[in-house]
Amino acid sequence: MTATIIDGKTIAAQLRGKIATDVAHLNAAHGIVPGIAVVLVGADPASEVYVRTKAKAVAEAGMRAIDKKLPVTTSEAELLALIAALNADPAVHGILVQLPLPPQIDSHRIISAIDPGKDVDGFHPLNVGRLASGLPTLAPCTPLGCVMLAKSVRPSLAGLEAVVIGRSNIVGKPVAQLLLMENATVTVAHSKTHDLPAVCRRADILVAAIGRPEMVRGDWIKPGAIVIDVGINRVPGKEGKSKIVGDVAFAEAAQVAGAVTPVPGGVGPMTIACLLLNTLRAARALNGLPALN
Numbered sequence: 314m315t316a317t318i319i320d321g322k323t324i325a326a327q328l329r330g331k332i333a334t335d336v337a338h339l340n341a342a343h344g345i346v347p348g349i350a351v352v353l354v355g356a357d358p359a360s361e362v363y364v365r366t367k368a369k370a371v372a373e374a375g376m377r378a379i380d381k382k383l384p385v386t387t388s389e390a391e392l393l394a395l396i397a398a399l400n401a402d403p404a405v406h407g408i409l410v411q412l413p414l415p416p417q418i419d420s421h422r423i424i425s426a427i428d429p430g431k432d433v434d435g436f437h438p439l440n441v442g443r444l445a446s447g448l449p450t451l452a453p454c455t456p457l458g459c460v461m462l463a464k465s466v467r468p469s470l471a472g473l474e475a476v477v478i479g480r481s482n483i484v485g486k487p488v489a490q491l492l493l494m495e496n497a498t499v500t501v502a503h504s505k506t507h508d509l510p511a512v513c514r515r516a517d518i519l520v521a522a523i524g525r526p527e528m529v530r531g532d533w534i535k536p537g538a539i540v541i542d543v544g545i546n547r548v549p550g551k552e553g554k555s556k557i558v559g560d561v562a563f564a565e566a567a568q569v570a571g572a573v574t575p576v577p578g579g580v581g582p583m584t585i586a587c588l589l590l591n592t593l594r595a596a597r598a599l600n601g602l603p604a605l606n
């Protein structure tokens with residue numbers, strides 16, 4: 314069997330196109346341009362690349378990007394003051410604080426200070442609680458993207474066995490919550506799980522969010538399963554260069570699975586598209602407009 318390759322790049326581009334259309338309508342009908350503030354403290358090169366990519370995607374969607382670059386010496390009080398100003402700014406509908414933050418700043422205090430209605434990362438405790446309660450909320454972007462990719466090949470996940478490897482607050486746990494909301498039967502596995510390969514072999518949907526290069530092998534996968542690979546791991550490649558691989562041994566998985574996401578080009582592009590989606594949703598909600606499908 315050869316799996317369908319789930320093309321995250323194309324699916325993300327389609328989603329971004331739809332968002333751009335919705336943004337244009339929002340502007341034409343209500344004069345609202347969704348604005349997202351991206352806050353970067355310090356000069357981490359990887360974060361800077363990511364922030365630039367985000368800014369480009371935001372502009373292409375017809376939204377406004379408000380970039381806030383602060384020095385690495387910024388105090389917690391200074392960052393809290395900036396968050397308060399962004400919370401109060403009606404032109405800002407989404408606030409994203411790039412993590413990790415320097416050690417003098419408590420990231421939990423910062424995330425908790427963001428207006429939950431502008432928390433487009435979905436990390437504020439109130440939004441985490443709403444997601445856990447099955448209430449409408451701003452859900453974290455990467456998990457949203459994972460579920461959209463799974464639904465791109467199987468529109469109803471109801472009744473399916475889902476196994477999520479990883480229980481982080483930013484990926485594993487929210488993916489599990491979203492799969493539960495889709496009526497899947499969800500198991501969350503982690504580093505203390507006994508006989509992980511056997512647990513994975515039960516899965517009709519297998520989500521790997523581990524951070525271990527190619528740990529999930531072909532014989533861990535149930536024939537025909539949907540495999541969503543969240544991992545981003547840099548490993549040595551050819552001629553002294555490095556390359557990016559996922560948490561799943563892709564070539565092996567492609568022989569067994571029904572569908573599998575590649576790395577790169579799978580979950581990654583969906584994360585930014587879902588950030589735009591959350592910003593659009595936040596802009597509508599903050600202006601008292603009904604949610605779109």
Ligand code: NDP
Pocket residue numbers: 455478479480481482483484485502503504505506509522523524525543544545546580581584
């Ligand atoms: P974390 O390190 O926070 O969590 C990893 C999880 O994997 C933990 O729950 C850990 O278990 C579990 N784990 C680690 N080793 C094993 C093992 N040997 N067997 C079973 N479970 C194990 O990572 P994140 O959730 O933040 O990220 C996971 C991956 O996803 C990374 O590669 C990251 O780069 C990538 N990522 C990709 C994004 C994208 O946009 N595509 C966005 C965010 C992350 P335990 O809790 O017991 O320690």
